[in-house]
Amino acid sequence: MTTVSLRLPSESIVRKILAGLLRSPGSALAFITVLTIIALALFGPSFAPQDPYNLISLNIMDSRLTPGSEGFDGNIYLLGTDAQGRDMLSAMIYGLRTSLAVGVTSGFLAFAVGVVLGLIAVQAGGRIDSLIMRSVDILLGFPTLLVALVTLALLGQGVGKVIFALVLVQWAYYARTIRAAALIEQEKEYVEAARCLGNSKSRILFRHILPNCLAPLIVVATLQIASAIATEATLSFLGVGLPITQPSLGLLIANGYQVLLAGLYWISLYPGILLFLLVFTINIVGDRIRDILNPRIVS
Template sequence: MSAASTPRRRADSPAARFAREFAESKLALVGLLGFVVIVLAAVFAPLITPQNPYDLGQLDIMDGRLPPGSAGGWGFTYWLGTDDQGRDMLSGIIYGLRTSLGVGAMSTVVALLVGSSVGLLAAYYGGRVESLVMRVVDLQLSFPAILVALILLAVLGRGVDKVVIALIIVQWAYYARTIRGSALVERQKEYIEAARCLALGDRRVLFRHLLPNCLPPLIVVATVQVAHAIALEATLSFLGVGVPVTEPSLGLLIAEGYGYLLSGDYWISVYPGVALLIAIVCINLVGDQLRDVMNPRLRR
């Protein structure tokens, strides 16, 4: 084998081909860069923010409702202004993104595991199992997600863990329906029949052969659902049934500043809303390109 053939083979690898096709969209690259910046800012929030916005010892009520660019009593500049409690809005937004990303990622991962397992079993075994699972899925999807989440939180109460549980219950049905449709197609293919003829066992056929070939649509749906979960958490917190007031949340920041819009203190509510919008748009841009790359028929 010649040395000149090695780079070509690497360039033709699935990972290289995926990266090349994903990079064809400049918007997707911008979205990916923005998402990476948001994640890094959220992870390293205690190191990069000038204050902990939820530590009462670091707040000064005399710095309340200062406009963007004002100098505060703590010796640093409030680049995005402060809220009515003297909380630095930039710090509050970064900490709020930390909560939103954590809730969105955790609920999406658990809902993905639960929904994909249930949908995969339903498609593989069929019969009454499939009918029962899909009737439950259809029943849940017939109600708006925000309504289901509101009812659940009215029963469970407020709290980050309660919001995660509510979002898991809201989301799992999307994954169950998605993987069930893909598994029904894959189940009829020859490699599944060959695995059954070799008596490999249902568990091995399900998770070693059937599941890997159903992953592409699941990845796309998961990307979209992360953005949906972040928006839903912010909505629930805005309505006062999500995370408690002692926890950072973009929804709470927007709600707290909503009453000051008419008085001209727009930054208290607008800037957290813009940050939420940017995060959701970045995730959706990445998700749209993933959908196109993983389904070549959409590119025609």
């Protein structure tokens, strides 16, 4: 059976995105910054000064040291320590790992759920389509943070519960995006050719239409990962996200906020800067990807 070639293979999209990101100095710097932060999260614990969540490695005599101070055991704490004597640099590295893991995991799961439900809506049509899209409208009609707060108020704290709450508030964006893109792709000539060759609806959806809808999905995924990281930090800061025993940038900021008026600015300042830098650069990359993949915008 003759196969129908895809108009825009995923490999071409990746090459186009990389070339476009590196062409602009601003987006190239943001992209390199994101890669550096990810590398720090992946490999940072191997050279971090201490394990900040191992009680054996902590010394109460080193609590609330200012940045650059020498500890009781002679170690230099470049970013200072918090009230428990944890090295802030180490705590930020471990917190970054958790924040990135929660953001990427929730983004991947929301992507999968949203794409599947969006394609089901396109293929089934009728009442099923209406039911899925009305659910999308209801979810998108409420603030993301409010839905996540209510969900965690019912479920309690925990990494898995935070991920579930983020998936719940994110999948609707992917479902709406894939449905709109798939409805447009259905009218293209290559889809008609696939139908004439006897391909089933499911094969056409997943083999031909879905790869050609990756461009808008990649943009949504990039921006939603940044949103998930910021939302998790907000939830943890408010005390309804991750438990206090779990490293997180949001929890580090919350811990520092409690003693901010005492002059211990570094406990919340440095994690806040890292969180801002991470979310800001991911958003820059996402905006640039949107410009690259939008043919109506001249890069």
